[in-house]
Amino acid sequence: MTARSVITESKPPLPLSWISIGFFAAFHILAVLAVGCFSWSALGVALFLHWLFGSIGICLGYHRLLSHRSFQVPKLLEYAIAIIGALAIQGGPIFWVAGHRLHHAHTEDEEKDPYSSRRGFWWSHIVWLFYPRPEFFDYKQYSKFAPDLARDPFYRWLNRYHLFLQIPLAAILYLCGGLPFVIYGIFLRSVILWHSTWLINSATHLYGYRNFPDIKDDSRNLWWAAILTYGEGWHNNHHAYPKVAKAGLRWWEIDVTWWAIKTLQLLGLAKKVSMPPTR
Template sequence: MNTATLGHPEVSLNGKGAGGPRASTASVVPPEVGRLRFDAARTLWLWGMLIPGVTVGLAAATPTTVAVSLLLTFATLCLGHSVGLHRGVIHRTYEAGPLTRGVLAYLFVLSGLGGPLSWARLHAVRDYWQNRPDCPPYFAYEHSMARDFGWNLHLRFEPADDQALARLPPDVLTDPWLRFLERTWPLHVLGLAGVVLAVLGPEAVALCVCARTAAGILGHWAVGYAAHVWGERRYALPGAAESGTNIWVLGVLSFGEGFHNNHHAFPGSARMGQKAHELDLGWWAIRGLRRLGLVRDVREHPIRPRPHTRALTARSLPSTGPRPGTAPSSSPSPPPGREA
């Protein structure tokens, strides 16, 4: 990507040392990129869900509450997060009417992961920097998992400007329904807790709401870290600091999100699992919605990949690939199609 496009200068990060144990906030995120602040509300939300979920919910689990939790997990993380927010709102890999899009966004809110616009903004900024060679340590994955746990689950990133938000579809940040959900999302999670309390009792709340929400937050973070550090890399993206990896078991458990190298190479595709063995439940859900007439114009691989994407040969494909941009390539890019 031309780094002058969005007006950001090249940023000197002093190599991997920027992510070391004594790294300052300025070295993790240079001031011209943004700043990090401790997020008390986010921290309290995570631990306020995790502690009762583990101490009460898991111990009191019954077949009924486990079944309800699994159903809510599919509805909120698969339909709400992966299909509705990530592939729908952010990447616009399909078209849907306002009712369908609104219901899917509401299901995302019930996941307890946060507000839809906050997630869309951070996704746009992260995507922008990870596709540059001068990606700040906060958005790269040269650091330990423990450090990433602290950075991504307890801090708030505030960008220096809004220019990276141009990556989002133009109507996202002004959508009245999404703006309403952004302001009120915790209330809807608490409302769901009230319904579960009335129907199944307090111990069910600890499992179906608290434990499920904490598992969703921690699971999303863990998949995001793992799918950049370990696993196979099918495509190289020269010039990008991060190109993601594919991890089969995480791809299945995360409704397709763990096939992350595929997604980095084809961000405009609704299908993240490209091979027959890559079980992408989010893609299956989109196909089901299309058959019901709820979504249309679904974009699928092969479509035009990101500029300069290269398909790695099977011979050069490592199990824990080299850092992005360094892998050899001798095979052509996937066949072009619609723009991503």
């Protein structure tokens, strides 16, 4: 038996998930229907929900609050923000947080980072979702990396049933604006928000500048990704100070999500807000 065959046997090909492919393909196809039912109000709904679910739900909630605990809010508000994050259809909170913590613990490692950029742009952008490795997608395995959330019955429930939240959302959208609101508010919004968020996994590890060149990974600050993700595109800053609530550190590095955190702080709702060290 050759060394090459031993390596091949020890690393069998990853199974392709046709369920995942079908799910994402269906959303992309349905999003195209937006062309035929355009209205300014429907577009406004899509843009508003992109901000609400993206900036407040994912960036502020799943990322800076739950993954890194860069600030604290009252528990009921934390739960409400987590529900907003779950409405983004990017996985349950335990799944998302565990994957992101693994990304920081093993940045760009081809085996331990779920969406390692060293596997190529498209792998880190979307293809990793089509090859669900058990250590990243099996609850019993990935929940070990988010034990604080896995101990909470509410987060276990939300992690399991988050997709069902789209049913009341679709009903509300339909009652408010008919089928165009559903197409724009769920399908078009989801597709645009997915690709916006995924750019942080893919593009910001390939393009942009580095305020902190000594960081031992390829994270970069990419201005247009920061615009699309409400501040998450200042990724090199974030990898330098992952537990800091503010991603934009220079005056021109606009961080819309930080504005929301600062507003919560001014209202007395955000406590123990972690700030970058004085340089």
